Amino acid sequence: MRAKPFEGKTEEELWALYKNTKDPRIRDIFVKQYAPLVKYVAGKVAMGMPHNVEFDDLVGFGVFGLFDAISKFDPDKHVKFKTYAVTRIRGAIFDELRSIDWVPRSVRQKSREIEDAVHRLESSLGRSASDLEISKELGLTIAEFQKVMLKVSGTSILSLNDVWYTGEDNDRVSIVESIESPQSLNPDIIVEKDEIKRVIVQAITELPEKEKKVLVLYYYEDLTLKEIGKVLDVTESRISQLHTKAIMRLRAKLTNIKKGIM
Numbered sequence: 001m002r003a004k005p006f007e008g009k010t011e012e013e014l015w016a017l018y019k020n021t022k023d024p025r026i027r028d029i030f031v032k033q034y035a036p037l038v039k040y041v042a043g044k045v046a047m048g049m050p051h052n053v054e055f056d057d058l059v060g061f062g063v064f065g066l067f068d069a070i071s072k073f074d075p076d077k078h079v080k081f082k083t084y085a086v087t088r089i090r091g092a093i094f095d096e097l098r099s100i101d102w103v104p105r106s107v108r109q110k111s112r113e114i115e116d117a118v119h120r121l122e123s124s125l126g127r128s129a130s131d132l133e134i135s136k137e138l139g140l141t142i143a144e145f146q147k148v149m150l151k152v153s154g155t156s157i158l159s160l161n162d163v164w165y166t167g168e169d170n171d172r173v174s175i176v177e178s179i180e181s182p183q184s185l186n187p188d189i190i191v192e193k194d195e196i197k198r199v200i201v202q203a204i205t206e207l208p209e210k211e212k213k214v215l216v217l218y219y220y221e222d223l224t225l226k227e228i229g230k231v232l233d234v235t236e237s238r239i240s241q242l243h244t245k246a247i248m249r250l251r252a253k254l255t256n257i258k259k260g261i262m
Contacts, residue, residue, distance in 0.1 A: 015075040030070050034085060038062040041089045058093050065092025111152040111248075113138065118245075119252035128208045128249065149241045203253040211246035214239055 005025055006014060018026040042058035069088035073081055117137040121129035129137075135145035204212060210232065217223045217231060225243065229236045 011081075012075065015073070015081070018070075019075060027067075027070055030081075031066060034066055034070075034082070035063075037082065037085060038066050038089055041086055042093065045090065045093050053097070061093040061096040062089040064096075065089035068092065107151055110148055114148065114152065115248045115251055118248050122249070122252060128206075131245075146241060149244050150237060152244060203250050206253070207246055207249055211242050211249065214242045215246050218243065 006017070006029065009017070014026055014029065017023065018030070038059055039062075042055060042062050045058055046053065046055045065088040066085060069081070069085040072088075073084055075081075114134070117134055118129060121133055121137055125133075131142060131145060135142050138145065138148075140148065204215065207215070213232065214228055217228045218225065223231065225239045226236045229239045232239065
């Protein structure tokens with residue numbers, strides 16, 4: 001029986017070969033091997049999306065990210081392909097979601113209003129603003145404020161993946177990357193990117209304890225919102241609100257910094 005091409009070669013050997021030859025047969029091996037990773041990332045994204053966003057569509061968007069990751073991965077940089085690919089897959093999904101503009105304009109507007117209110121309050125107070133303070137700033141009751149927070153939860157997932165630096169070869173840092181791997185800075189990362197990542201991590205540490213826990217459990221420990229609710233002994237909808245507020249606080253803290261760097 002005839003041996004299959006590349007049979008018996010390690011993944012490292014295959015990457016070295018692919019880097020030199022760009023052989024489509026090797027690319028197809030990697031696509032097949034890492035296809036489950038696309039579904040995994042799409043599943044994580046889907047948990048924060050409204051019901052009108054189809055899981056299969058997210059998988060389809062993510063496949064483009066996998067192809068992009070395989071094409072641009074450099075094994076000589078000593079970064080695991082899985083780590084590199086997750087960022088590319090997620091980026092492709094959110095790029096496509098942005099292009100189809102799935103968030104209703106009214107929800108996007110309300111999200112901006114809350115974020116601006118948080119920014120104003122926390123700049124003047126010098127600390128994290130409470131729900132009551134934010135709701136008063138917006139002219140809402142606490143009950144109304146909580147309803148609005150649930151409506152804008154999908155936009156917070158999207159904004160978490162905003163690009164904070166784009167350099168050569170579409171190299172980029174997002175808030176979510178900093179949460180998922182706070183210690184894993186690429187050794188040859190450029191100074192500006194290093195600084196932005198440091199600022200993001202610092203902003204995360206300054207969040208109220210519960211919100212910080214939600215971010216770490218969701219993005220770093222890989223728990224679902226429902227599982228986090230059980231850990232913290234609150235409802236899933238409350239976890240969703242905490243997650244959304246955490247992201248809005250981060251964006252409010254980083255808005256001026258981003259303007260200064262970009």
